[in-house]
Amino acid sequence: MGTIVLSGTAVLVLLGFGNHVWWLAAVAVLFLYVQYGRDSSTSSSSTTSTSSSASGGGSSPSSYRAYRDRRDKQAQWERRYRRERPIESRRQARDKK
Numbered sequence: 001m002g003t004i005v006l007s008g009t010a011v012l013v014l015l016g017f018g019n020h021v022w023w024l025a026a027v028a029v030l031f032l033y034v035q036y037g038r039d040s041s042t043s044s045s046s047t048t049s050t051s052s053s054a055s056g057g058g059s060s061p062s063s064y065r066a067y068r069d070r071r072d073k074q075a076q077w078e079r080r081y082r083r084e085r086p087i088e089s090r091r092q093a094r095d096k097k
Helices: 002-016 021-037 045-055 064-084 086-096
Strands: none
């Protein structure tokens, strides 16, 4: 994946000599790759822990430990929701059936 991103960025930089908007596109591609494209082992742990658990969906887990952490965090939020809103949680359970 990194090779494709780097070669695409090089092409955008070369095109940028004719039109400077392509340079902005190259910067945007690199930014998006650094933020979201790399493995969690190379990215910062704070972005991994907050964004992946808050999003509810997304890419597949990079490791089983990361999957377990997200699953446990989701279960914790669900238990908290049921505890703080018992009537609403009972209604949702009834509607599921």
